[in-house]
Amino acid sequence: MSSPQLGIRLLGPLEVLDGGERLTLPPSRKARALLTYLAATGRPHPRSSLCALFWQDVNDPRAGLRWALSKLRGVVDGEGRTPIVSARNRLHFDTDQAEVDLHRVHALVSRSPEEASTEALERAARSFRGEFVEGLELSGCHQFEAWCMGERERLRKLRVSLHEILVDRLRDEPGDAVSHALTRVRLDPYAEEGYIIAMELLAEIGRTQKGLELYDRCRRTLSVELGVPPSRELEAARRRMKPSPRTHPTDQRAGWTGTTGLDGTTEGEIPSLTQALANLPEPEHLPRPGPTDPPLVGRSAELARLVQAVEDGSSRDVHTAILLTGEAGIGKTRLLRELAQAVRSDGGWVLSGPVFESEEVRPYGPWADMLRHLPQTAFDREVRHGLAGLLDVRGSDVRTAGPAERTQLFDLAARLLHRLTEARAPGLVILDDVQWLDPSSTALLHYLTRTLGSTPVTFALAARDGEVPPGSTVARLLRSLNRTGQLHRTDLGRLTASEVRTLVHAVDPEADAHSIFATSEGNPFFALAVAASYREGIHHTPANLQEELQHRLERLDSGARRLLPWAAALGRAFDVPTLVDAVERPASQVLEAMALLEHRGILRATGADRYDFAHDLVREAAYRQPSDPVRRQIHRRIARVLDAVTPDKGREPGGVAHHAEQGGLATLAAGAYAEAAERSLWVFAFDEASIMVERGLAQLNDVPDDERIALEMELLRIYSFWSMRERRPEGLEARVATLVDQARAQGRTSLVAMGHAMQMELQYQRGAFQEAKESSLRYADAGRQSGPETAVRALAETATCLLLLDQAPKDARRLAMEASKLAGQHSLKVDAVALARALLDHHDGDLEGASQAFQDVVQWGREANDRWWECPAMTRLIMVELDRGDPERAVARARQAQWLAERMDHMVEATFARALGAVSTAWVRKERGSGEPMEGGSADSMEMADRALRELRDLDSLWHIAQVQLYGATVDLRHRRVGAARARAREALEASRTLERPNLLAITQALLAQCAILEGDGMTATAHLQTPDVIRPDHRLSHRAREALAQAEELMRTLTPEDTPVPRGGNEGPT
């Protein structure tokens, strides 16, 4: 059937098209409104209703209607086409004779937007040209106005929802997601979360300046229109944005001349990779030499050799690395900067990532920092996806994204560099201070030097004399490269007297070059430092460079001098807001000090809000200034500041963990190392993971006993991963067993569960299936042999147990995935595997997947004549349907489940099914009824549910009681029976607390908050939403819990500020 010629466009200004050509509408607003109403509703209306809607205030309404119809028919009727149909006394718009954009959108997202495909969502989003019949106002027709406003709001919410879901789905493609994020902000300007996500996406695509503008706009909106301050989350998002370097005054990333407007449209062109590489921003730590830099003296020969080495490297089949060595201050970094400039002038590109001593265990840190500056066009889809974990892309689920092993990860990096050189060559990758390079970065570098072959990329490394530990991975790399003839080494010596004279006279023609040479002995940095002192009138003879630097720092103004140890302790280029927070001084004072330090050459600006020390030696001198106890306090304070803003401590191992360790905050350090270690695993940084675990364990002596067990368990858990098996310490299993005993003695059931899961995992890996059975839940029948099926069942049932108890979710997921993988390898259909998968899918909100998996449990169990899990699976299916919002199917499922459970004599499940069935029926009756209050049918059903609840109380089954009460409370809230809903939620709360189930607790608090909101009590609602039951940074709540909380948050927005004064404290929630 061909598409209709006639098109009605309601999602924007009203338009009628015939064959794509816009038709002229009647000028009468009532006629346009009538067309809108008929086309949007698509159903018959009595003429009398239409007259009442539009012509209530005229003498002859029917005449008015006839007139309007005649005008409309003159527009929409065509050959063989009469879409406005009159039958008896009713009129309707035949939507088969026209294509109405509103109905198309409804068809694309028929059940719910979450269930629609991404393509359908995008088509639906594109259908919107503006708000519903934008500009059509009909004051005086109040009923129509009310209907129209309702439709506008409903469609606005739908549109926001479409863009929200698209942002979520396209999160791994920030370039695609950002337009949706910006549209969402425009449509929902009071939702802070939308701004945060848009800011993050803009930062990811290098539009940092635009992101900062968005932040300012959000702040203004909150302040001016809502009178509220920005949230911590917004401020944290702002801090995480790294402004563009100062040398690029506009936010132009790698040559992009386009702009992305706040309406999500993109103007301008995306540059080619070749153009983008020509305009790569300079690395912050290696700015190109500028007019204020002293000249390069005494290094022409070395520079020429290096440039030649790069040229030679471009034409060889074997890869070459350049190594510069020399003492501190000898000019290695300066020479690298000159080399970088030479390569750029030659049409090549340069990448560099800083290497810091404090980040020696931050895996791939320098690589991540350098590759993040590349334009989006540098990455093909596979490379971008595969390197997401290495690049620390927010929103990527590192556990499931990316390559399965390290070689694949390294291959992707090689492919990326190769792609860059195809666009532009030669390439230069600089790694300064490699004595601090982490093992994973070293391994990647080694791999690239072995595999890049004739790709014209040169690696330029620099290391301080005598500071590369002999047994380190860096030392091994350099020896290997040397052995294979791939290392071009240059040792920088000290300058001659005449060279020192040239150097210092370029800065100060009057300088006493002879004395300076005598004091500095030819070290250029030392010479320049002494020259600077002489220029200030300080003529002294420091014994060494460190003494000179100390003198220079002591001569600073006290305010600026006191700031320096803080800046130095931050360990790397730092941003001013973090420094301000750490030192707890007014920002104006700090900025004044920054300016002074910059003027004195101690610091240099690297971005709008960022500074770095002019040289590592200056940082080291500044760091040594205070005494050890003071330095410890500085680190302690910095650890606390970073902990408050760092959402994921694992993302920056040089951050919270390092400062907490230096500051003596043992508990914080141990926890941060545990998180960082786990994150390292997912990027195959096993050496770093091991180091972090050991550092974390070393903290435990100073941790109180009640915290120690949990932390030790978290740290040792890292060793239970298959990939860490060669790094496991002796006696690990015995140590875990001891921890389990200690946890049991303290009644810490969740830790006991975690410990059991670890033991299970370790024994399974050891091939000890028999012991694994004993540690798990499944005990083989006499005739069953050890083997894959036993292992599958053991893993799956342990995972299931943990999931049913809401415990150790990360371990549960891992065990479930392993069971599934092993079952797949051996073509096994084990109901426990399906059950674990179903529970995970249900937790994650994949209700379609959960439904299918629960049905698999039933099916496979029947096929294997093992119907152990059939009843629980059937009752869970009822819950899935309720979570889907389909009470009719829930009723059907409940009948099946009840029938089966009664046959199998499972009275608890039968009663539970009966109770949920009754709740579902009440919901169905509500949907079919004419609205509130609860009518006869619904009330009867809820009474049936209450009778079933009495039986569940007799059976003393708290989990079932909690579930029935929560679903029942939801139905009560639909009927606006707030008191009844609250009573149900309170019983659910008590049950959930007894059982210690995090998800149930969160759902309960969300429902109690909704009750409070409906009574206009914002304070109580806020208290419910801020309890520890809800705010759990270490536990990812289920989809159902998050939905309930989101609904409560949305409902909160309907309250006025007067309804929501700031609660006075206490975070247990109202009782």
Next chain:
Amino acid sequence: MADVILERSFDPPLTDERFSEITGRLSPCLDRSGIQWIRSHLSGDRRRLICQFQASDAGSVRDALRQARLDFERVWSGELLEP
């Protein structure tokens, strides 16, 4: 915490080995759920077993038994009455 009673029959009579197997299978489940096994009474003919647990509710004991794939006849919460 509640006192929870489990009742179960065995046919053929319960052997020591079978009892060890049951307890071995059930222990991890009880551990995870924070359930404490207090005592059990086995009839002279070894056909009837009554076990007493301390648990948050009877449902938790039922769930632990289900996880361990152990049948039962009745599980109920009670109140201890002593002379």
